[in-house]
Amino acid sequence: MTAWIFVPFLVTLLVGVPIAFALGISATTFLIVWDKVPFTVIAQRFYSSVDVFVLLSIPFFILAGELMNKTGITTRLVKFAGLVVGRLRGGLAQANIGASILFAGLTGAGVSDTSAIGSILIPAMKEDGFEADYSAAVTAASSVIGPIIPPSIIMVVFGSIMGISIGALFAAGFVPGILVGLALMIMAYIIGVKRNHPYRKEKVGAMELIKGTKDAVLALLMPVIIIGGILSGVFTPTEAAAVATCYALVVGFFVFKTLKLKDIPACLLKSATTTSILILIVGFASVLSWTLSIERIPQALAKALVSANLGRVQFLLLVNVLLLFMGMIMETGANAILLGPILMPLAIRLGIHPVHFALIMLVNLNIGLATPPLGVCLFVACPIAGVSMMKISKAIAPFIVMEIAALMLITFIPDLVLFVPRLLGFA
Template identity: 45%
Template sequence: MVNTAAIVLLIGSLFLLLILRVPIAFSLGLSTLATAIYLEIPPMVVTQQMVKGVHSFSLMAIPFFILAGEIMGEGGISKRLIAFSNVIVGRLRGGLAMVNILASMFFGGISGSSVADTSSIGSIMIPMMEKQGYDKDYAINVTVTSSTQGVIIPPSHNVIIYSLAAGGLSVGRLFLGGFLPGALLGISLMVLSYIIAVKRNYPKGEKVSFKEGLKITWESLLGLFTALIIIGGVISGIFTATESAAIATVYAFIITFFVYKEIPLSRMKLILRNSLKTLAMVMAVIATSSAFGWMMAYLKVPTLVTSGLISISDNKYVILLIVNVILLFLGMIMDMAPLILITTPILLPVVTSVGMDPIQFGIVMMLNLGIGLITPPVGSTLFVGCSIGGMPIEKVAKSLMPFYIVMFIYLLLLTFVPQLTLFIPNLLMGS
């Protein structure tokens, strides 16, 4: 029997707490606890579900991903990736915008974080673009939209969270599934930025000499090898995701402090502190999201949603459109990690019932929620970009409209063309 009152209490209290600006981890935990008390479930059960949520070997990869990203971000890799991108596309009309997008693509393969990407690349590129004659809001637009590549292009710790929420999907297949979609997203944004650059007559960049280009490429590839260690180790089966992340962290440490040598070893203390703060927030969200997800399963919310959506229409395309709209809306009001943990058990049965592969749905979900990161009112990446650029979020959001349109069209392609996601995993790891 469906307990409607408990479902309303669970979801209603969550949204009420979010409206009151209570941190997401506390909102999830308190709404779950309140519902448990209403149902006369011992609070200890909620605690057990929280512990169970973080008691996973796969999650051990996340601290290493965060630490490796912090080390490379602090150690000068951002500057080198920008220089490397400039060698490739800087000479084109509006080339600095394309450099921004390409650098975000490369940096996303190291940090796996949209916010980290915007912070590292944006702090360099936004002032640089403004100085070269680009409109400030346009510079912010390019920076925040291109940073969403970081949640798709491997290695992304959000993909590992999805793998866990989906019942243990292959991390290697998910990593491979993100390659082509992430690259095509970057190309789509480059095409749009070139059109805007021609229309507004933005400047071309200066050509880089062959000798200088070789030097820049070599220094950049040393940093990019961090991502190759993680991806190659997981896909080949030599390492687990956790082992690959740990080895990559050691490599990043060596490259940053003994090859690049831009920061002193004493800076490691600050890097560890920042990594620990980020990790504490991520793990708290995962723990409370797990308890919240368990409560939804207890109340049979996933079954109700599946039945409800299928009752609306038996048309595959209609159902997938509705799922996209749901994810886009939720991405506008909640953070990414808890949404992955909460919505995956609910929506995965829906999409698989109409024939969508779980790997494809994972990448579609990443893009959906990535768009949410740059959309008001929550949009954490958009807030970071506006803070760096010193512009009000309302003005930047309005000028983002062409980028929103391109990303939404691309989202539909990703949803309805499975091979964009599945071609590389099937080619390298079998169907």
């Protein structure tokens, strides 16, 4: 009977059906063919899974990021990152990674980072003498940081589905995100030395640094307002997202004066489109997850793992392999919603803190954003750089290795994840 769940899902994926509809078709096919529940129950289940107040933060976070990008803030962040790390070997590559770390606090979505930063830095890197495939690879690999450092859209989705404090997840994301960024910088330095990549040789003057910081500070304040408000209890995540949108409007219209009224409809449309895609994935993934629970597949898997007497280390290694593979072939949100309810109880049974395990899952799955064959950040970076998927896949391999190395540290040193949440009283 379970074949009626997985076969339609695999077939629809292979023929190119969008992931949200592939999830819905497979679940609906099974439930209708085997007459498990009335058709109306499927719709009710879909609606109840998206009728969650905290999910309202998603369109606001996306809109805030779009508005800040329209103000030209990306250029200011790129320039600031170049001033801070541009003198390291591989200058613009290091600035690319640094900009992704800074930009992560604005959008919370990897694809947005790839598009915004890539459109500026990929042409600049090519003009400066960097290989086109390498430029695209650095951009795609560093975009993984976006959904790890808060605010993060996938953390909002995962926290709402799993009943985990979004504030705790946000607090837990800082160190892992920075750790992934440092790992990528190390690899960029090694490759920069090997290939003799250019870098900034002149020192940064005090006045230049002050001006660059002044230009970037308003952008850097937005994540401080969002995260500070949530962690201090002043805002809920949804309220923080709305405040971030208002902040972006004020900065764009009255401070930088680069945001125009004609830009607003495009930003609203992009926010609505992206949100609708995410909501469809959340809804249909929830229906499929419910279908799996009807067939007691999670319980069967749990029983098999328990009977295997896996210790914590073996379990975590197995989970990492599974999630890295799933991240390669399926969208991050769908993976998190489907696999979270299955794997989280097993992790808790083995004494793994739920916030720690949530970050292991999310970092793991976010690496899939830059991993072939279906890494969406790769698809965005390829046309900007004018390179094939084959070339970027080869160029990104060393960076994926460094991200996995950072993942291993996050997995087996829980304090790297739990230090900040404990400091703030979340764990």
